[in-house]
Amino acid sequence: MAFALVAGLSAFAGSAHASTTECKLPETGELGVEQLPTGSSVITCGAVGRVVVHDGAGVTVPEPGMAVSVDMLTVDGESHGFTLEVAADGKISYLLEGATADSSTAGYDVSESTTPDPQSDVPAEADTVTDSADSSTEAEVADVDAAASPSACSDGAYKTDDRKEYGTYNWYIGDGGLPAGLSKNDAIYVFMDALDNITDSYNNCGYSDSVGAKENYLATTSREASVNKSSQCTGQDGLSVWDAGDIKDTAVATTCSYTWSMPGVKNDLREADVRFNTYDKDFTNKPTSTCANRYFDVRSVGTHEAGHIFGLGHVGAGHENLTMYTDSFRCKTIARTLGKGEILALRSIY
Template identity: 25%
Template sequence: MSPRRVLALAASLTVAGLVAATTVTPASARSAAGAADPCPGSGAIPIGSLAAAVRSGCSLVGRMVTDGRISVMVPPAGMSVAGDGVGTHGEVRGLTVTNTGTTVRAVRDSAGAVSLGHTTSARRGSPPACKDRTSNLEGPKWKTGLRYHVNLKGLPGRLHQSKVVKQIRKANGNMRTGRNTCGKPRLRTPASVYLGRTKAKPDIGAGGPSCRKGNSQNVVGFGNLPGGLLGWTCYWFFGSRMAGSDMLIDNGPNLVTNLPKNCTNKWDFEGTVTHEWGHAYGLAHSGSGHDNLTMQAILSPCSTYARTLGLGDWIGMNKMYGHRH
């Protein structure tokens, strides 16, 4: 892990859906010399048991906290770790774990979505993209440029490597600059830098999925995500300062770089990755009923609409980074 990701600064995340918050017992009060280890076990901690685990006075750093689907590793004091993604159907909600040094908290994303699948009619029932002002922020943002690598191990053979890298880079630009058809100006998000290919892996477990301790690089990679997920992003931050981000893109049959003429149950690769860059830059889901926005948790198939930001997506990015005049 890089020095940026281990710097122990006080951090606190305030978002809807607080699940657990408890004061940590000082180490001096936990056990007397020679007493039996009061902290047995190293398995995942269910959210419902987190308060009791913290009251035990045991160090939870490195332990996974889980809601039964998503797992996030408890970071060092002063740091928060969050995971969020986008899917084709089902439940898509994020999870954030914050370690302030005296408190460990787990927070579920209250603006996620539960759906059996999106159709054209669902988008027709939502406000047009350039009329929908809905936006939600995760809290942190980048103070300096986001520098990232791409790991193509696990990329399906049906997808061309050069085109995939090109669309990952374009998707970053879509979100970073605020590409839109609503007449809004270019954003002033700090410049990103593509650093090329890498063998380093995103510190994301595909099963679940899970966010782990982080590594020294920001990496976009590929893996077999569960439950209809198209992409998943984990990010590490100190208070309002984003420190790192990894992204895992599903390598199943759903994503394509070119939508077929007679499209059925295929999702746009560039639009999906644009959504995931939104999480990496600090955007949360827009919530149900906003199906024409890029940051809707469930994307509609057979459309490239998510490549361009809706008004609410642009407003959210503008709140964090401002725009050019």
């Protein structure tokens, strides 16, 4: 646990070094983490509302006492996302995902003073059997990597972020497009199923559900997810919205999460928006063995994004069979069910 705490603190520093010098920002345009480094003040710099980018992802700087996280599910197998936190005094810190990507193999977790033992009440489990819809006749590099990796039920790797839903995640269907040609009524049940896969610890490994996370669908809304065409988080509007539209072409989906800073425990989730990329990617709700690697399973992608909402981070190469793997596979439904790593991660938070 001491190692995890040290790793967590160093990860927030990322590659952006502390600075207390006078802030001189360009008047317009996006900012890099080097221009607004760890330790600088959003108050002194007048940075609230500016966009900060890192590794192809971007967030809008929030007010003091808030944090914003962007998580992109991509097709290149690389992590794209980071967290920018503004303390109550206006000082900035970062969690740069690339700085801790390899620590997932050890079960990296941001410190939580009230975290229970995630290994308690864990049964011996058998390897999961892949959904019959996962059997594609076309071989891919991804298929080879997944075959060489541990099965979902034997892979305990995970990484969690500094985020927790202490109450109930209340969400809306937005006034935009929807993936897989879903009607709004159908989308309610598809997205609800994806969220429930997380809150109910849905798995084929024999794990019981001991996670206290909760979700609740509220209504449709005329608002849209606060994610722009570059997969940047554009700011809070008070509603957690799921929809689809035009985002970065390499992204399958993007989640933007906003939390209250809570030193000593996980940050408190206040809002989380999810947008699927229907401009560059094709989705299906019923992948089959004849889909010929053309479609992304909307429920698998939705379950991955729901994992981010409830505090799960990405795991990288060597963990292709886990739901929170950085890449999204076409014609695969395996991410609909959680593996050992996701179960342990959720138990470490809830």
